[in-house]
Amino acid sequence: MSWDEEYDIVCAGSGMGGLTGALTATERGKTAIVIEKFEQLGGVSALSSGQLWPGPNHLADAAGINDDEGLAKSYIDHLSQGMSTPELRDAFFMGSREVLRFMTDTIGIEMRVIRNLPDYYYPKVEGSAAEGRYIEVVPFPAQKLGEWASKVLCSPYGHYYNYSTSSEWIAMQRGGDHLNIPLRRHVAADERCAGAGMAAAQVFEALKRGVKFCTSTEVTQLVIEDGKVVGVLTSGPSGTRRIRARSGVLLATGGYDWHPTFVRSFDALPSTGSMALPTITGDHFVLASKAGVIPMPARAPAQTPIFVGYKVPSETIYGNNGSSRLLVPGQPHSIIVNRTGKRFANDSFYPDVATKCGRFDGQEQGMVNWPAWVIFDQNMLDKKGMLPAPPGSPLPDGMAIEADSLSALAQLAGIDAEGLQATVERFNGMCKTGVDEDFERGTNPWGCLMAGDPKLKNPNMAELAKAPFYAVKLERVTMGVPTAGLPINCDGCVINAAGDVVPGLYASGNSASWQDWGGGYNSGIASMRGMLYGYKSALHMTS
Missing domain, CATH: 3.50.50.60 (FAD/NAD(P)-binding domain)
Known part of the structure; x- marks a missing residue:
């Protein structure tokens, strides 16, 4: 060649x-x-x-x-x-x-x-x-x-x-x-x-x-001679180019966030959002397949750091309408609940939330904690905000459900109203002592530093008390890992x-x-x- x-x-x-x-x-x-x-x-x-x-x-x-x-x-x-x-x-x-x-x-x-x-x-x-x-x-x-x-x-x-x-x-x-x-x-x-x-x-x-x-410029093909990779073909502004690699080719194209079939197959997720570049499409798998290489999962999907986040329907990133945003859980004046209105994880520490969102129940044959919502009050919005909205600013259109009461919020979101009301009452009671008797919220130092308020008795715990109340539906969000x-x-x-x-x-x-x-x-x-x-x-x- x-x-x-x-x-x-x-x-x-x-x-x-x-x-x-x-x-x-x-x-x-x-x-x-x-x-x-x-x-x-x-x-x-x-x-x-x-x-x-x-x-x-x-x-x-x-x-x-x-x-x-x-x-x-x-x-x-x-x-x-x-x-x-x-x-x-x-x-x-x-x-x-x-x-x-x-x-x-x-x-x-x-x-x-x-x-x-x-x-x-x-x-x-x-x-x-x-x-x-x-x-x-x-x-x-x-x-x-x-x-x-x-x-x-x-x-x-x-x-x-x-x-x-x-x-x-x-x-x-x-x-x-x-x-x-x-x-x-x-x-x-x-x-x-x-x-x-x-x-x-x-x-x-x-x-x-x-x-x-x-x-x-995209690498479209590996050039292999006598079993050795000796170069690549590329496609870009200059058309197709043949580039020789005298010593070797390094595949460093990232993951496969924007290849739905790979995400479904390897991560066991039917749908996700992503904050990665739209060019992260698993090119390394396609390229290496010519050399007889097959992808290797090194862990179960539940052990992969696939985050929880949310959609911002009015935000356009990389030309895609409706961006995905990462949620760092644990802000005071907020909790995460499932459809029954119950908390199910240490919702001040994302690895615990992400893992338990993916729990499949053998008895019910379903995802017992999915869908899930982050529930918060006006205090959280005023003090912490929720990106892309800074503290004290209104949330972008279509991002959250809003209501003047928890029961009305639950009805609009499709969450069990009695369950949510009971969960918030219990959580608010525990905020007085600063001890989460259910999930040990606020006991992980990393989570306290990332989302907490050091002035509080428990950096990650404060009551949901000030109307209006908000519900943001969560989605799984990949970050290239x-x-x-x-x-x-x-x-x-x-x-x-x-x-x-x-x-x-x-x-x-x-x-x-x-x-x-x-x-x-x-x-x-x-x-x-x-x-x-x-x-x-x-x-x-x-x-």
């Missing part, structure tokens, strides 16, 4: 995995191209909180935070419920520490520990830590990118996603400045934070090293259905099966896996 272009490595996707792979290769003196299906760079990683969870790391060491790898492994082992592969789990810790130092010390991306942010399940799960395992990028001045600043993705869901840091959120929740103060400063200076900041910083360093970028991915080994090499390595083919991040973590989840893992396997893949390709 004749080639239009040749590089040492070809990266399909410009999220954390693709950018890390390109940076690693070029730092080792090789050439790299990053091909991005969307019109801007950054992928789903750029839309995320930008948190990295490497376990014990050098930045925590430098901050004087003591940690132990054995404890961190115990934490993963509990979360994975036997679904992780031990050698991949061990390689995760060693490799994460290594790539994090590579990014800070060699590539030059400035990062820091997020102080006072505990693991999801601290202190209940063995091996969990009070702080030190979360890392974030320092705010990045987009002006350093010049004309490329507009070509790096920012979230369309608002400034909070692009111009505020986890450190600033935690500081506010612990009594410091309101988030709006640093947010206004970051917006004025176009200092990008979180996932948008990491994407900007990585693109900046990649440009310095001569990485080639192609946007609005899938149940299934391409099977890989410790070097990121893709494994085919026969159990053999496919020469020249690699996968990272959410394109790769979660065999290293198995069934559990903790925020920061998805981005960390993208960085880790982008790095490991490029090392193996260029060795």
Whole structure:
């Protein structure tokens, strides 16, 4: 075959995995191209909180935070419920520490520990830590990118996603400045934070090293010769191109949020919303199938971090009418109920809510907690708001059902009125003591920090008392983190259905099966896996 272009490595996707792979290769003196299906760079990683969870790391060491790898492994082992592969789990810790130092010390991306942010399940799960395992990028001045600043993705869901840091959120929740103060400063200076900041910083360093970028371009086919992946075919503004990969192809295209058949098949969900890019359509599955690779679920769908959220019918994102929004449950003056009007989970901690929303009952042969609604009063709307509505603002048209009484609200929503009334009365009574005797709401430190009010006796509990009352129907919302991915080994090499390595083919991040973590989840893992396997893949390709 004749080639239009040749590089040492070809990266399909410009999220954390693709950018890390390109940076690693070029730092080792090789050439790299990053091909991005969307019109801007950054992928789903750029839309995320930008948190990295490497376990014990050098930045925590430098901050004087003591940690132990054995404890961190115990934490993963509990979360994975036997679904992780031990050698991949061990390689995760060693490799994460290594790539994090590579990014800070060699590539030059400035990062820091997020102080006072505990693991999801601290202190209940063995091996969990009070702080030190979360890392974030320092705010990045987009002006350093010049004309490329507009070509790096920012979230369309608002400034909070692009111009505020986890450190600033935690500081506010612990009594410091309101988030709006640093947010206004970051917006004025176009200092990008979180996932948008990491994407900007990585693109900046990649440009310095001569990485080639192609946007609005889709990888349509792998070119395979004598069983080895040697290049790709692409379709974009320049038509069809044949691009040779002398060392290998890295699939870093993300998950499959916008491929309904894959979502139904692997995640066992007949319908979902998504906050991911519309280009996240499971391309890695289609591409790798030519090499005899089949997707591998690494856990049960109930263990996948598929969130709960809600529709905003009047909001248009990426040209789609009726956007989906993530709900961070646990705001004071709110509860989550099922059709009987009863609470069914610790509704201040999203993993518990999401898991119990998906409960299938063998006796009733149905989803006993689905559909579900978040119920709240005017106090919550005034104090906390509900995105895209800031505190004190009315909700967008069509987003909520509103009524002057709980019984009228229940009737309009299709919820059992007596059940809802009884649930609210019981919840309000428990708010007086600050102790949730039913589901231990407000006992998880992570949930308190994310949604609570530290001035309350229980940060996540306050009465539903001020009319009008509101009901917002929930939906399942994906965020790019899938149940299934391409099977890989410790070097990121893709494994085919026969159990053999496919020469020249690699996968990272959410394109790769979660065999290293198995069934559990903790925020920061998805981005960390993208960085880790982008790095490991490029090392193996260029060795």
